[in-house]
Amino acid sequence: MNQPIDKERLDEALELIWVLDEEGHREHDRFIRSSDDPDNTLLLKTLIDDGFILVENGTVRLTPKGQVRAKGLIRRQRLAERLFTDVFEMPVNAVLDDACKMEHILSEELTESVCTFLGHPPTCPHGKPVPRGECCKKFRVDVAPVVTRLSEFEVGATGKITFIVSSDPSRINRLNSLGIAAGSTIKYLQKTPSCILQIDETTVALDPEIAKEIFLKKI
Ligand SMILES: [Zn+2]
Numbered sequence: 001m002n003q004p005i006d007k008e009r010l011d012e013a014l015e016l017i018w019v020l021d022e023e024g025h026r027e028h029d030r031f032i033r034s035s036d037d038p039d040n041t042l043l044l045k046t047l048i049d050d051g052f053i054l055v056e057n058g059t060v061r062l063t064p065k066g067q068v069r070a071k072g073l074i075r076r077q078r079l080a081e082r083l084f085t086d087v088f089e090m091p092v093n094a095v096l097d098d099a100c101k102m103e104h105i106l107s108e109e110l111t112e113s114v115c116t117f118l119g120h121p122p123t124c125p126h127g128k129p130v131p132r133g134e135c136c137k138k139f140r141v142d143v144a145p146v147v148t149r150l151s152e153f154e155v156g157a158t159g160k161i162t163f164i165v166s167s168d169p170s171r172i173n174r175l176n177s178l179g180i181a182a183g184s185t186i187k188y189l190q191k192t193p194s195c196i197l198q199i200d201e202t203t204v205a206l207d208p209e210i211a212k213e214i215f216l217k218k219i
């Protein structure tokens with residue numbers, strides 16, 4: 001009769017338990033009470049049978065295996081939120097659904113790349129902690145995130161443009177016509193009052209707003 005529970009629902013339940021723990025809810029009342037629903041009973045049973053949770057005195061707890069799984073899911077979700085809001089500049093409220101899907105898609109290696117690329121952010125756009133990964137431990141010895149915005153780049157340094165994000169495609173075309181494109185090497189000469197950079201033998205002044213849309217890697 002009962003359909004097996006799909007993986008996404010199991011993952012969502014693990015995330016919910018993680019968030020309740022994080023918020024300091026000791027008793028997972030709400031979760032248990034909703035288990036009157038036969039579908040939720042099956043969900044809980046599946047999580048117990050798979051070794052992700054255990055129920056003690058009416059309280060749901062993550063097993064060590066459940067913690068590893070939930071931590072990974074939460075980490076991917078919050079990094080995806082950062083990616084959408086910081087890089088693609090989407091409003092925070094618009095990103096949650098996509099971020100929820102992303103966490104099921106991002107592989108472990110991709111997650112590390114995204115985390116490194118974003119500079120190992122400590123929190124998501126909602127201010128919730130991003131669980132740390134292996135890359136974040138290594139990061140302590142590294143100096144800086146791999147990619148930064150031109151507006152935050154070090155004056156006098158040389159960098160290679162990794163990409164340009166703009167809501168206005170004609171702006172990207174104009175930048176490209178100046179030689180400012182993914183793959184170009186530039187030297188950052190001045191930050192204020194206007195942002196000045198050098199490409200080959202040419203110096204170009206940019207509006208500081210545009211400098212925020214250019215991402216580059218120090219070389
Ligand atoms: Zn968030």
Ligand SMILES: [Zn+2]
Nearest residue numbers: 115120135136
């Ligand atoms: Zn990291």
